[in-house]
Amino acid sequence: MLAALVASIAFVVVSYFGPLWAVDTIDVTGNAAVTREQVVEALQVVEGTPLPRVDTDGAASRVAAIPKVATVRVQRVYPATVRVTVEERIPVVFFDAPDGTHLMDVDAVDFAVEPPPPGVVRLVAASPSFGNLETRSALAVLTSLPAPLRSQVAQIDAPTISAVSLTLYDGRVVVWGSNDDNEYKASVALPLLTQPGQTYDVSSPDLPTIR
Known part of the structure; x- marks a missing residue:
């Protein structure tokens, strides 16, 4: 019982701080006027960061600050992807x-x-x-x-x-x-x-x- 608990804690620690689920892909969709580079720069998620440690709300707020972005959703997609879905503002x-x-x-x-x-x-x-x-x-x-x-x-x-x-x-x-x-x-x-x-x-x- 104790061994199982210790193993579970160790798994969580390794997952959160270690390279097990390290970000290796940033997937950006929905953008046209806004470049992928602009989104990635605003996202401030470094490749190699353990995926569980990615602050999706904070990242979304930073991307939403791009003037041409109307809405944005940032998701963790296991094992190693951060998905960014952008909806751009449409000029009327x-x-x-x-x-x-x-x-x-x-x-x-x-x-x-x-x-x-x-x-x-x-x-x-x-x-x-x-x-x-x-x-x-x-x-x-x-x-x-x-x-x-x-x-x-x-x-x-x-x-x-x-x-x-x-x-x-x-x-x-x-x-x-x-x-x-x-x-x-x-x-x-x-x-x-x-x-x-x-x-x-x-x-x-x-x-x-x-x-």
Whole structure:
């Protein structure tokens, strides 16, 4: 009995401090804009570290600090692998600032200064930021749009939370108003856009107008 207990303790000690389950592989998945090298550097897990000693929560927190990372999961995979699963931030809008073009995700996180990918909508607001109400209103409208309408939008303006408007790639403007009744407004806007006009006002969707 005592011998078995001693053997068990010895096994635990060797596993925790010794080379039995030493990390020899770091597997990174889900990354595209973020390089594997960036993830491994932030992870701060040295190959050869006994796998049971890897602090997965701490490692995940460090990787999550990379601006382009939205979520991350770090797992120990026995016998010798640390698996890192990354979900990157996806740009929904971009806005221009003195230091360049900023990319912003659906949660209003400003996470990169670089040229926007194709299809990302320009945001025009006084102070685009995480805590800015106009920014939040614009994102609420944009993310609610059905694909046939969303694909036509080149720019979204939000001078106030109740004065959102969409500029389409062909130059036409959809006056949206507040971010209330978005689904209803979209159902009105789509057939309205099949008619001639330049400005389509669905801010009062029961009484839409075309000018």
